[in-house]
Amino acid sequence: MTDPTVEAKTWSADERRRLPFGFVLAGLGFGVVLSVVVAVAIGTADIAPSDAWRIALNQLFGVGDPSWSGAQERIVWDIRLPRALLAVLVGSSLAVSGTALQAMVRNPMADPTILGGTSGAGVGAVLVLVLGIRIGGQSALSLAAFAGCLFGFGLSFLLARSNRRLSPLRLVLAGIAVSYLLSAVTNMVIFMSGNDNALNSVLFWMLGGLGRARWDNLLIPTVVLVVAGATLIGMARPINALLFGDETAASLGMPPDALRRRLLVIVAALTGVSVAIAGGVGFVGLVVPHAARILTGADNRRVLPLAAVIGALFLLWADVLARTLIAPGELPIGVITALVGAPVFAFLLRSSLQRKEAG
Numbered sequence: 001m002t003d004p005t006v007e008a009k010t011w012s013a014d015e016r017r018r019l020p021f022g023f024v025l026a027g028l029g030f031g032v033v034l035s036v037v038v039a040v041a042i043g044t045a046d047i048a049p050s051d052a053w054r055i056a057l058n059q060l061f062g063v064g065d066p067s068w069s070g071a072q073e074r075i076v077w078d079i080r081l082p083r084a085l086l087a088v089l090v091g092s093s094l095a096v097s098g099t100a101l102q103a104m105v106r107n108p109m110a111d112p113t114i115l116g117g118t119s120g121a122g123v124g125a126v127l128v129l130v131l132g133i134r135i136g137g138q139s140a141l142s143l144a145a146f147a148g149c150l151f152g153f154g155l156s157f158l159l160a161r162s163n164r165r166l167s168p169l170r171l172v173l174a175g176i177a178v179s180y181l182l183s184a185v186t187n188m189v190i191f192m193s194g195n196d197n198a199l200n201s202v203l204f205w206m207l208g209g210l211g212r213a214r215w216d217n218l219l220i221p222t223v224v225l226v227v228a229g230a231t232l233i234g235m236a237r238p239i240n241a242l243l244f245g246d247e248t249a250a251s252l253g254m255p256p257d258a259l260r261r262r263l264l265v266i267v268a269a270l271t272g273v274s275v276a277i278a279g280g281v282g283f284v285g286l287v288v289p290h291a292a293r294i295l296t297g298a299d300n301r302r303v304l305p306l307a308a309v310i311g312a313l314f315l316l317w318a319d320v321l322a323r324t325l326i327a328p329g330e331l332p333i334g335v336i337t338a339l340v341g342a343p344v345f346a347f348l349l350r351s352s353l354q355r356k357e358a359g
Contacts, residue, residue: 018295018296018297019295021296021302021306024295024296024306025305025306025309028306028309028310028313029309031309031313032088032309032312032313032316035313035316035317036081036084036085036088036316037049037052037053037056039080039084039087039316039317039319039320040052040056040076040080040081040084042320042324043075043080043323043324043327044324044327044328045071045072045075047068047072047075047076051068051072051076052076052080052081054068055068055072055073055076055077056076056077056081059073059077078215079213082213082214082215082217082218083210083211083213083319084316084319085213085218086210086213086217086218086221086277086278087210087312087315087316087318087319088312088315088316089218089221089222089225089274089312090210090221090274090277090278090281090284090315091284091288091311091312091313091314091315091316092225092229092308092309092311092312093221093224093225093228093229093270093271093273093274093311094111094112094270094271094274094281094284094285094288094311094315095284095285095288095289095292095307095308095310095311095312095314096225096228096229096232096270096304096307096308096311097111097112097117097267097270097271097274097285098110098111098112098284098285098286098288098289098307099232099285099288099289099292099300099303099304099307100232100239100263100266100267100304101115101263101267101285102289103239103240103242103243103300104239104242104259104260104263104264104267105166105168105171106168106242106243106245107168107169107171107172108290108348109172109286109345109348109349110168110171110172110175110286111282111283111284111285111286112149112267112271112285113179113280113282113283113285113286114172114175114176114179114286114345115152115153115156115171115172115175115178115179116152116153116155116156116174116175116178116179116182117149117152117153117267117268117271117272118149118152118179118271118275118280118281118282119152119178119179119180119181119182119183119186119280120148120149120150120151120152120153120155120178120182121145121146121148121149121152121268121271121272121274121275121276122145122148122182122183122186122206122275122279122280123148123151123152123182123185123186123189124144124145124146124147124148124149124151124272125141125144125145125148125275125276126186126189126190126202126206127144127189128140128141128144129141129202129205130189130190130193130202138216138217138220138276138277139220141276141277142220142224142272142273142276142277143272144276145271145272145273145275145276146268146269146272146273146276147272148182148272149268149271149272149275150264150265150268150272152178152179152182153264153267153268154264155174155178156171156174156175156178157171157174157264159174159177159178160173160174160175172349186206190202190203205279205280206279206280206334207279207280207332207333207334207335208278208279208280208281208282208332208333208334208335208337209278209279209322209330209332209333209334210278210319210333211330212277212278213277217277220273220277221273221274221277224269224270224273225270225308228266228269228270229270229304229308231266232263232266232304233301233304233305235259235262235263236299236300236301236304237301238254238259239259239263239300240299240300240301241254242254242256242259242260243298243300278333279332279334280334281315281333281334281337282334282337282338282341283337283338283340283341283342283344283345284311284314284315284337284341285311286341286344286345286348287314287337287340287341287344288307288310288311288314289303289307290344291307291310292306292307292310295310314337315333315337318333318336318337318340319333319336321336322335322336
């Protein structure tokens, strides 16, 4: 068998005509930093990007002569900057999760929302919120979302397996069914709680929102993204092997079932923590990996880090739209991502069905 890391170099004929990977990654990384500064400046209370930058530097390093008002400082430091950073963390986490899932099941339509992970995480998180569990705070919410996400993924994979084989199309259909089922469970829990205040806040949270962003809420998603993201990048070669089929992976000493179980736990951690802090933000993991592969090819050693950066950019600007389109009101961020992701999903599903019919 040919080493998949060698074959990855020939996955597309125009691979050598693309821009250098380091140049693309550095350029997009700079774009994230610049976008954070601009996003922090945009809002109902306009603040110059230069002032936003100087406020952040003053708070972090004590440099600069404060010439801004106390209200501007509170808006930038206490509200908008942690929100922008949370968008970066959640966008990166969901994009990396989608990239790993698509490679793991060899299906371009796979993502945490479509495979039942987001709905499962929602069940776990809503149970904690509705029951008013205070012990553990954000950690309890993240653990409950992680457990629910694992359950959602596991149920989808269980329903999709037939004769010890995993059908990519059947997995998507099973995931959609599981998502509807777990969403119904979530809605039932909410309405049975009888708490109108909890009902309104949880319903908005289920559609996704970054309004809960605070500095003390950033630690857990940061740690999970760094650890899980680094682990996935370190596993990029085994993930590449899965793209060439289970037989190829097994012949290279990578048991496919064991590898998928490890990947599923990592993806569930990334998705669960994201849902716990930002709610049901859908379709980021579906759209972003395709954009990354267009820019750099199919080798996951490059796709994974690039997807993380593009995901950060995508969700950051989706959040800007969510909080400015109907200002001073705010749209759930999941509405913005769905407006982009749903047409992409429909296109991919149609293409997949056409290929199956042609085959």
